[in-house]
Amino acid sequence: MKFIFTYCIALLCTLNMYAQHTFKAIIKDAQKKPLQSATATIKPLKKSAVADSSGFVTIKIIPTGKFEVMLSHVGFEDKVILFEFPIANDSIFEIELKETEHEENEVVVTSTRSTGSIANIPTRIETIAGEELQEKGNMKPGDIRMMLNESTGIQTQQTSATSYNSSIRIQGLDGKYTLIIRDGFPLYSGFSGGLGLLQIVPLDLKQVELIKGSSSTLYGGGAIAGLVNLVSKIPKSERELNFLVNGTSASGLDASGFYSQKFKKVGTTIFASYNHGTPYDPANIGLTAIPKFDRYTLNPKLFFYFNKNTTANFGLNATYENRIGGDIKYIEGKADSIHSYFEKNKTNRYSTQLSVEHTINDNAKFSFKNSVSYYNRSIQIPDYLFSGVQVSSYSEVNFNYKKEKLEWISGINFLTDKFTQNKHDIIIPVNYNQNTIGAFVQNTWNASKILTLETGLRGDYQNDYGFFLLPRLAALFKLSNHLTSRIGGGLGYKTPNVFTEDAERIQFKNVLPIDSKNRIAEKSFGGNFDINYRTTLFNNKVSFSLNQLFFYTRINNPLVLTQLANGYYNYLQPKGFIDTKGIETNFKLTYKNLKLFIGYTFADAKEHYTTTTEFALVAKHRLNNVLVYEIENKLKVGLEGYYYSKQKLNDGATGKAYWLTGFMIERLWKHFSIFANFENFTDTRQTKFDTIYTGTITNPVFRDIYAPVDGFVLNGGFKIKL
DSSP states (O other): OHHHHHHHHHHHHHHHHTOOEEEEEEEEOTTSOBOTTOEEEEGGGTEEEEOOTTSEEEEEEEOSEEEEEEEEOTTBOOEEEEEEESOGGGOEEEEEOOBOOOGGGGOBOOTTSSOOBGGGOSSOOEEEEHHHHHHHHHHOTTOSHHHHHTSTTEEEEEOOTTTOOEEEEETTBOGGGEEEEETTBOOSOGGGGTTGGGSOOGGGEEEEEEEESOOHHHHOTTOSSEEEEEEEOOOOSSOEEEEEEEEETTSOEEEEEEEEEEOSSEEEEEEEEEEEEOOBOTTOSSBOSBOEEEEEEEEEEEEEEOSSSEEEEEEEEEEEEEEEEEBHHHHTTOOOSSSOOEEEEEEEEEEEEEEEEEEOSSSEEEEEEEEEEEEEEEEEETTEEEEEEEEEEEEEEEEEEEOSSEEEEEEEEEEEEEEEEOOSSOSSOOOEEEEEEEEEEEEEEOOSSSEEEEEEEEEEEETTTEEEEEEEEEEEEEOSSSEEEEEEEEEEEEOOOSOSHHHHHTTTTTBOOOOTTSOOOEEEEEEEEEEEEEEEETTTTEEEEEEEEEEEEEEESOOEEEEOTTSOEEEEOOSSEEEEEEEEEEEEEEETTEEEEEEEEEEEEEEESSSEEEOTTOOSEEEEEEEEEEETTTEEEEEEEEEEOOEEOTTSOEEOOEEEEEEEEEEEOSSEEEEEEEETTTOOOHHHHSOSEEEOSSSEEEOOOOSOSSOOEEEEEEEEEO
16 A cells, blocks of 8 residues: 555656646847747757747746746847746746847947947948958958948959059049048148058058948938948057068068057057058059059057047058069160150158047037148150149137037038149149138937937138038937838039049049139039848748949039140039939848858949930949858958949940959957968969050050959968067
8 A cells, every 4th residue: 555655656756747837928128119020949858939029928738847038030149047846826927128239239430520439320331350350351452442342332442553543432433532531631632642552551451441322411422322431440558569471473572460459648650661562563564553662651649638538549550662564674774765755653641630539528529630732743754744742731620519419529620621733744734722611510319119210511711712501310210120221312513633544544644624614613513322131041040131322413513624725734623413223132141150241232333414325434234153161260262343334434344244253261269360472373364365555666656554464362361460
């Protein structure tokens, strides 16, 4: 009898152990909204369930015992809670999940002047930062030309066949319509913009911010097509000491170093670089695809932390470069009556930057900034010398007031820009002296959880071309945790000067000065609209994002460089306009250590005068493909492929379509890494399928450069981080 009683007790315990229990919960976010499709998982039991539209989730057939339940939802942090089954009274738990910060939320941008992360700003901004910036820096450590050219919707245009001079085009518009700034200072406009892309070394950059579309309300004239803001690194408490050495198969050399550290009351950043190029002619046509050059750069900067409310920084930038392209034999010292063509560029660039920031209270902040720039450049060809000095300055005072849902930014700025051409055999110099004073106000309003509005208004008065009123509007719609949308637009303007792609292409020879009394400023309006979708798939193993952008910009009163009957060139304003419209599509897929980027650009840029024609040197279709494999802090491998469709040329011909390829690998250790980049390994060159000049090698007449001329170039080197 005792045995039977014991057996019954054991049987009851066993049945209780294998009893079937249920877990019930309602999953919500911080605003108490139900999270449909949230997942509850008990991993040891291999059981999971998905929440319905009310956030209610149920897991059945759970044995007695203690089990961890993991609650998860795309865009929210996972939460793991230990429960003991059976649960008393068959309770229904209410569980709150915390929204995660996406990678893009961690990127704080400065281009819009407001104080927010990229995910919460209505203006559409793209950034090149972090590992992406480092990877692109490995490919071209001596300048930022390639870094920008590989972004969707951006095309760098080579303006000299032999000296490599280049400008940047956004969405098909001329380089003169894009404003390049550094930490908010306009240091690369007018004459100083001609070699700008080739003289900026990326090692001391924290990130690059891109705004496509009119940004004149933010920074004044010149930002009709868009804005490129180069953001420098700032010192941190932990010392940063980096060195980079790179060599190329074209006998090029890049050596640069960067140091930064923050102490109690002061901090500093110091950047220095040396870049060297050897004359290189892969096509064996006797002309340089890469010129001979030597460039020295030094950028020291001091930071002062007076107290918790007041900081300041002061920096110097100095660049010196000698560059010569042309006939290989001439450059090598073997010149004769036939081999005598050359193009020499000598550059001296000096600038200062001062910034002061004072926090008045928790809501208000005051800042002041000033820069002064001196730029001296000469361009010489066998029968002509163009040289001059550009002196410019920029001063700004602004006030920022921010509360929970509103942020106001207002300020005034003053810009001076004076160019003086050196007198040689010229009759009429292309001198100018332009001063612009402007005032602006901008408001960011978090109207609701779904809508954020950004409105702005600027008024500029320019001494030669009068007053400009520039309104601007942008809106951000957070439709769900996965779906956001932005729409924005505004007006812009560009005051005329002779320093354009077309004039650079002919070394400014026989270019007449602009008659400001009979010319008016170029004015524009434009807008863009995008949709951005982000999600994860297969239990968060795959992340996926898709951004679709639609854009339109129209420029009235465009200045066109026109050759006159006497051989001189003059800027005329034909009746009509220029416009560009199209789409950009960006796709990103991440799975474990693999990342795939695909970008497509359709840019339909046209000139509308007596007839409508395609704008020259615009690839209507572009395709960017990048596949990256990365083991964090150990290995990076990248494969690239870029497609350019046919382009109309200025001589009436049509350039051929082509592909560019690249392969990059980097092996990393704690303080050291080595890298190699096989750029254009399929050796795509314009000289393989088209000509780059007509006439003789003694007196070449250069055609448009629409494809690479340097072909396959291998570069590699090492980086040290201490």
